[in-house]
Amino acid sequence: MKILLIEDEVKTAQYLKKGLEENGYEVEHVDNGKLGLVRALASSYSLIISDIILPDLEGREICRRLRSENIETPLLMLTALGSTEEIVTGFEVGADDYLVKPFEFQVLLARIKALTKRYLKEKLEESILKIGNLQLDLEKKLAERAGKKIELTAKEFALLEYFLRNQGKVISRAELARNIWKVDFDTGTNMVEVYVSYLRNKVDKGFDSKLIHTQFGMGYICKEQ
Numbered sequence: 001m002k003i004l005l006i007e008d009e010v011k012t013a014q015y016l017k018k019g020l021e022e023n024g025y026e027v028e029h030v031d032n033g034k035l036g037l038v039r040a041l042a043s044s045y046s047l048i049i050s051d052i053i054l055p056d057l058e059g060r061e062i063c064r065r066l067r068s069e070n071i072e073t074p075l076l077m078l079t080a081l082g083s084t085e086e087i088v089t090g091f092e093v094g095a096d097d098y099l100v101k102p103f104e105f106q107v108l109l110a111r112i113k114a115l116t117k118r119y120l121k122e123k124l125e126e127s128i129l130k131i132g133n134l135q136l137d138l139e140k141k142l143a144e145r146a147g148k149k150i151e152l153t154a155k156e157f158a159l160l161e162y163f164l165r166n167q168g169k170v171i172s173r174a175e176l177a178r179n180i181w182k183v184d185f186d187t188g189t190n191m192v193e194v195y196v197s198y199l200r201n202k203v204d205k206g207f208d209s210k211l212i213h214t215q216f217g218m219g220y221i222c223k224e225q
Contacts, residue, residue: 001116004043005029006036006050006059007078012101016049019105025112033057040066045073046116052079052090060093067094074115129164131211132224134203136164145203155180156199163212163222172219196220 003020007013008031017027028045030036033054040048040062048066050059063075074096079086087098097111127139134145136157143150143160152160158180163171173192177183181191196212204210209225 001046002026002028002044003112004036004039004045004048004050006031006033006048006054006062008032008051008054012051015105016108019108020112023109031055033059033062037062037065040071040073041069046119047112048073048075049112050075050077052077052081052086060090060095063090063095064093072119074119076111076115129161131164131167131222132209134164134211136160143203145207150202152199152202155195156202159195159199160203163220167222170215170218170221175219 001024003025005013005016005020005027007016007029010031013029013031017029020027028039028043030039033050034056036048036050036054037057050062052059054062059077059079063077066073066075075094076097076099077090077095078099078101079090080101090098096115099108099111127137129136129138133147134143136143138161141157143152143157159176162176162179174184176192176196180195200210200212204212211222211224213221213223213225215221
């Protein structure tokens, strides 16, 4: 598990890096805010630990900029200033937790475990789309219904993903053509119908409950029957 540590106090940084590495974490340390932001934007981390008061760019601004870029990596703030206003401001810009210096190292470890466990659980849930007894694993590129693996082509997988992300919504053929094939809908072809038929044969055939339905004159809808 890789942690980015943004801390300019040399002794504190050395103490934290050594302790975290002894507990099995991989730690990358930087000592100023601007470099910390660059690293956080460029690489993937399981957690970011940042002091608030830093050279060049303070910790709360790092957090604000990361969240504006839709980077949701858990961020634990370290501060010597434990006022309510200070902490509330940090949470408002997207910090996930706070520790007020000085703190016990075991408390830090407990906070890290809680934050990373929650984040990994959320990421796992985001990578799996479900409806009824059908699930689509976006990370592993696997589709299953009632525990049975479904073999899909790349386009069929993309089509099923689009249906699952838009459950309960009527989707026109033109919308599918734009989003799956990146082309304007040509009423002279039956490309969309053909692929939806392929997908239905793999997803619904043999099951009493159908998931992909035709809305005549409008398109398709993905829902439990």
